[in-house]
């Protein structure tokens with residue numbers, strides 16, 4: 001039987017906030033069995049906490065923002081994607097402000113921090129969300145499906161009318177090894193004209209070629225170039241994995257995305273949760289042959 005997991009001990013990641021441009025930090029802190037994943041704003045009176053759940057998603061514009069009654073936590077998806085890939089069930093994520101360090105715009109530093117202290121098994125079985133039948137959500141040409149699958153697999157297609165991006169597709173079984181090799185280092189990306197507009201509104205003040213792939217009308221602006229020719233679609237898989245943590249349980253299924261971003265992911269996750277016959281909450285042994293497909 002697969003048991004729940006948390007971190008062996010506390011570990012910190014430092015950086016700057018993408019919007020404020022100011023230094024910020026987070027601490028990953030071990031949590032007891034059956035806790036789930038919580039953000040804690042340790043800078044605020046009473047240290048309010050917020051569970052990572054689909055209902056607590058408050059904004060899905062350029063990034064996923066979780067919000068409570070009077071506070072929020074922005075750009076959660078990159079650190080959450082590392083949790084998803086490592087199958088961490090229980091964790092507190094303490095923050096000293098409203099933003100998570102953007103680091104290099106990928107999940108690399110979060111993965112490294114988590115791996116540096118290691119994980120421990122806990123004395124409670126993990127409950128998976130085992131997809132029983134296909135489910136579909138779409139808006140215009142943005143589409144998202146989940147179908148039954150023995151594992152966690154993501155197939156993602158993007159299509160941007162830009163000479164460096166164009167149509168890109170990635171199909172990957174997610175585990176710690178594939179995540180580290182194929183996904184974790186893929187950076188977020190932004191178009192120069194959008195960044196200028198955001199900065200005029202006082203946002204993305206920390207955005208630079210240190211923490212994103214920058215694009216003008218035709219080219220990549222980063223002098224070092226791309227980490228993968230299809231780094232863009234890899235980053236979309238990274239984002240989707242992070243958003244999957246809002247499901248509250250590790251997904252056992254095949255997620256298929258076409259031009260789908262944070263908004264579609266949030267609506268898909270909510271749709272899954274609203275239809276109890278779509279998935280079964282199950283404990284799994286190492287032998288998956290008893291699965292109903």
Ligand SMILES: [Zn+2]
Pocket residue numbers: 077078188235239
């Ligand atoms: Zn992202």
